[in-house]
Amino acid sequence: MKIAVLGSTGRTGRLVVARALERGHDVMALARTPGQVRAPASGKLRVVRADVTDPGSVAAAVAGADVVVSGLGVTRRQDPSVLVDGARQIASAGPRVIWLTSLGLGATTGALGAVNGALLRRVLRHEWEAKGVAGRAVREAGGTTVHAGPLTDGPYRGDGGLVGAADFTPRWVPPRAPRAGIAALMVAEAETPRFADTDTVALFEPGRR
DSSP states (O other), rough: OEEEEETTSSSHHHHHHHHHHHHTTTEEEEESGGGOOOOOOOEEEEEOOTTTSSSHHHHHHHTTSEEEEEOOOOOOSSSTHHHHHHHHHHHHHHEEEEEETTSSSSSGTTTTTTEEEEEHHHHHHHHTHHHHHHHHHHHHHHHEEEEOOOOEEOOOOOOEEEEGGGGGGOSOOOOOOHHHHHHHHHHHHSOOOTTTEEEEEEEOOOOOO
């Protein structure tokens, strides 16, 4: 399978690249600055320059890919419109899309209760609106969104899974999500689509609902 990874230089995107290579896939790591891609040496890895602020470069970069997995994010120094531009370009490019976003947005609005939902919105205020617009663009194009709670750099213990957003039981405390686990779940969804054209929630705990 040919998997294109958007946001491949980020903390989550790098793990998606590594996981996809580990699983034996041909990987296209999309990056605005190709020299910043850090990935295991592999003949199955191709680093491709793609910049969401350069119209057409993303569509050209993903040509031939079976699926695009996005770990695209922004820092407080970046314009959050990058998320919207990236989502719209990927959504219109053709391949199936699996898009990482935040729990509490879109189909998961209200999932954390009024108080924690408001706190999360405050924490993510820099990119909150852009994340919402980006997720809608992906879903309207038939893609899969993966809503995750606070991301951590802790180890992944193989206890994760995706559940449909409609089946997620609201809770007061946001479930944490190891980045390595997110990478594993997104690559697994790329390999075997179980939630095509669906909003999902990533859970790493018994019961998963």
